[in-house]
Amino acid sequence: MFPLDQLAIGQKAIIESIETDFLPLKLIEMGCLPGNEISLLHLAPFRDPLYLKIDEAHLAIRKDVARYIMVKPLMDD
Amino acid sequence: MIKNINVALIGNPNTGKTSVFNALTGLNQKVGNYPGITVEKKQGSCRLDRITKARILDLPGTYSLNASSMDESVVVELLLNKNDPDFPDVAVVVTDVENLKRNLLLFTQIKDLEIPTVLVINMSDQMQRKGIKIDIEKLEEKLITSVVLVSTRQNSGVEKLKQILIDYRSISTLPILDPTTIDQDYFENLGKAFPNQSLYKLWLVITQDVNFTKLERQKVPDSTQFKTQSQSYLKKLQQRETIKRYQSINQILKETYRVNREEATDLRSKLDNLLIHKFWGYVIFFMILLIIFQAIFDWSSVPMDFIDSSFARMSEWIKTQMPAGILTDLIAEGVVSGLGGIVIFIPQIAFLFLFISILEETGYMSRVVFLMDRGLRKFGLSGKSVVPLISGTACAIPAVMATRNIENWKERLITILVVPFTTCSARLPVYMILISLVIPNDRLLGINYQGLTLMGLYLIGFLMAIVSASILNRLLKSPNKSYFVVEMPNYKLPLLKNVAITVWEKTRSFVVEAGKIILAISILLWFMASFGPGEKFSNAEQIITQQYSNEALNDLELENKIASFKLENSYIGILGKTIEPIILPLGYDWKIGIALISSFAAREVFVGTLATIYSVERDAEETIKTRMAGETRSDGSRLFNLPTGISLMLFYAFAMQCMSTLAIVKKETNSWKWPGIQLFSMTIIAYLSALMAYQILK
Amino acid sequence: MEIFQYTVAIFLGLWALYYLIRKFRPKNKPATVQGCGRGCGC
Structure with a gap:
């Protein structure tokens, strides 16, 4: 388990936990909840911001927020 | 007798809500602002049948009723205020077929306000391409409402939506989520304190300023005891509410929504690979x-x-x-x-x-x-x-x-x-x-x-x-955390109608908003340039005619001389003379001073003003240019030489010479502080750099 | 005719003055309402 910003491009993971006090509610409402699948689609230069697919939603967040999302990578199936 | 009903369009951003609005209203729409704030208010009307007319309000796009911006709070404020003249008789939640799950979060929240709520699933033309199948009847049953598949691109479903709106009274107002499942103690206490009130509405009012503090809210009598809970506790409850809602939505979608990923073609990833490529x-x-x-x-x-x-x-x-x-x-x-x-x-x-x-x-x-x-x-x-x-x-x-x-x-x-x-x-x-x-x-x-x-x-x-x-x-200090969350929508071909309406609306509002200010300032400037105090102004003709009586001037030349003399002694001329000592170190004379002052109406007035001052026909640029080139200082050197020219260009590059912009900044920040700071510091920067340029190049 | 022109011109001038003053005068509505996007020190 590690913070989201260390995920590799194209890797899929499951959200393990989120630090709710530091995440905007909007992010949670867009599906950033423990148990949902998350994958990192693209990174801008300097690995920031991150372009993610969370559940069904495609969105971009900054690294400083991504740090508060802990994920467990899925093995390739 | 025509019956009017209020319809509110609500939905996530990027769901094509505006397309649905445009499809319903066409050009029967007007864009204004909500009183006192700068959120755009789009309203339109649509004839549903012979006796029913719908007033349609296109509310700002929002992801949920937990407002985190001015735009979103407008939605909540309206839906909580039954006395608002715009309060909807029926709400239409517009969702898009691909992000149904996330869109339903907002739908369930609105449904829980006990307003008749219709669900529109937009972009239904995408269903086949994306391999999506929806069991509409079952979805209607689970969500206790009417569901319409709409495609604004193929113009389908809009008529059906109109039929449902006519018959809005038959739509159930039953809520979907029982708030006590979020936190039993909290909500039971709340229910005891305010019997006969919708718990969800109370909860929304209480949490309104958790995310968004500076809102004008309608007061809930004595809700203080429920707000004493710490903000982070309330935020936790909001999260739990979100989780609960997603649980029931997942349950509903499991039975009604099928996606065959195999059939999906992936335009997004192909285009993304190119368009956000690092190089x-x-x-x-x-x-x-x-x-x-x-x-x-x-x-x-x-x-x-x-x-x-x-x-x-x-x-x-x-x-x-x-x-x-x-x-x-x-x-x-x-x-x-x-x-x-x-x-x-x-x-x-x-x-x-x-x-x-x-x-x-x-x-x-x-x-x-x-x-x-x-x-x-x-x-x-x-x-x-x-x-x-x-x-x-x-x-x-x-x-x-x-x-x-x-x-x-x-x-x-x-x-x-x-x-x-x-x-x-x-x-x-x-x-x-x-x-x-x-x-x-x-x-x-x-x-x-x-x-x-x-x-x-x-x-x-x-x-x-x-x-x-x-x-x-x-x-600037900011206690804020980063709230940067950007949705990356699917690539779509732009709808011509939407583009045309946006261009029309934005251009129109620019002309009306900025236009009135520029017009008013031009009128005042004209008065200031056309009247002046004292003898010199009123007797200009005599003075000049006498002064040049022994020179052979033709009528036109004499007229020009009189006009410049009048301007020099008009109110604005006097103003220019007053500021001359300040602008002299920049290499300007009082005439340029007048142009600087009148530029506050709008910068491009500079050329027109100089044309008036040098009394030549407006817009005959060559002649203005020759006149300007011929202007001399008291020592006989050219006025518009390189140092003065560069100095002027730098001044115009940096100075805040636009009243309309100041007015807009005031409106957008709702304080005089920021436009004041802007005016002051930009003018200082402009002055200093113009000063430096002139003194170095001189 | 002269008087007519004067009246209308002065009327326009007064409108311009009134409009600008109204536009630039701080509103005496509760200024706290919108201020900024979020809770912050403004």
Whole structure:
């Protein structure tokens, strides 16, 4: 388990936990909840911001927020 | 007897809510502002059948009822206020077929307010391509409402929606989520304290300012005891509410929604690989920028020249056709030139919004935000500052308004404060005439000096914006955390109708908003230039005729002399003389002083004012130029020499000489503090750099 | 005719003055309402 910003491009993971006090509610409402699948689609230069697919939603967040999302990578199936 | 019903369109951003609105109302719509705030209010009407007319309100896009921005709070405020004249009889939640799950979150929240709520699933034409199947009947049963599949592209489903709206009374108002499942103790206590009230509504009122503190809320009597809970506790409850809602939505969708991923074709990833590529992404973006600038400065020059000469002709025509008198002069010289000063920008503004709305409709703009965010953040700006910075090259007013979707207040404020540094097109006529006066029309290695100077002025404006942004970034304190969440929508072909309506609306509101201010200022300036105190002004004709009695002047020359003498002694001339000591170190005389003052109406007035001062026909640029070139100082040297020219250009590059922008900044920040700071510091920067340039080059 | 022109011109001038003053005068509505996007020190 590690913070989201260390995920590799194209890797899929499951959200393990989120630090709710530091995440905007909007992010949670867009599906950033423990148990949902998350994958990192693209990174801008300097690995920031991150372009993610969370559940069904495609969105971009900054690294400083991504740090508060802990994920467990899925093995390739 | 026609029956009116209120319909509110609600939905996530990027669901094509506006397309549904346009499909229902066509051009029967008007855009205004909510009183006191700058959130856009779009309203339209639609005849449902012979006896029913719907007033349709297109509410700002929102992801949930837990408002986190001004736009979103408008939605909540309205839905909680039964006494509001716009309070909907029926709510239409617009969702898109691909993101149904996330969209249903908002739907269930609105349903729980016990308002009849219809679900519109938009973009149904995508279903087959994306391999989506929906069991509509079952979905209707589970959500206790009517569900309509709509495709604005194929124009299907809209009629069915109208039929459902006519019969809105038959839609159930049963809620979906029982709030006590979020936190039993909390909500049971709340229910005991306020019996007979909807728990969810109470809860919304209580939590309204958890995310968004500075809201005017309707008061719940004595809700304080429930607010004493710490904010983070309330936020936890909001999260639990979100989780609960998703649980029931997942359950519902499991039975009604099927996606066959195999059938999905992936346009998104193919385009993304190119458009946000670490190298090609930027190349493509700058190419698009080039095209936009090309359109704004090159293509629009044809209609602009036409408008310019038409207004000059109109002014002449009025002078000859109307009976001579003060009103005729006011209309010909004040009103028409004021109007011309606004109308001339229509081509540029229209082109600008044409491109911006196409880029937004296609979904490309979010990719630009993604690409530019990191780079701009270094300077305290956001990826979302890109649109304002591009718009600023046409005019600062739409640029300031375009900052509204930057969530982080500090980043938004910095963007607003620095945007007037970007070279707006009102500076262009000033630069043009000054460059042609003081920069030689020669080439060095095939590069034209004049073109080079113009480019340099654009760069210097942009650089100053970036530098002052990073200074402000250090000075301003912000307790805010980052709230940067950008949805990356699917790529879509833009709908022509949507683009056309956006361009029309934005251009119209620019003309009306900025137009009235510029017009009013032009009228006042005309009065100040046409009247003056004392003998000298009223006896101008006599004085000049006497002074030149032994020179053989023809009538026209004499008239010109009288006009400049009058101007010198008019109120505005006196003002120019008063500030002369301040601007003398910059290399300007009182006549330039007048032009500087009148430039506060709008910068491009500079040329017109100088034309009046040097008493030549308006817009005959060659003659103004020759007159300006011939102007001398008391020591006989040329007034418009290189040092003065450069000094003036720098002054115009940096000074905040635009009352309309100040008015908009005041409106957007709701305080005099920020436009005040802007005016003060930009003027200082302009003054100092002009001073330095003149003193060094002199 | 002269008087007519004067009246209308002065009327226009007064409108311009009134409009600008109204536009630039701080509203005496509760200024706290919108202020900024979020809770912050402004």
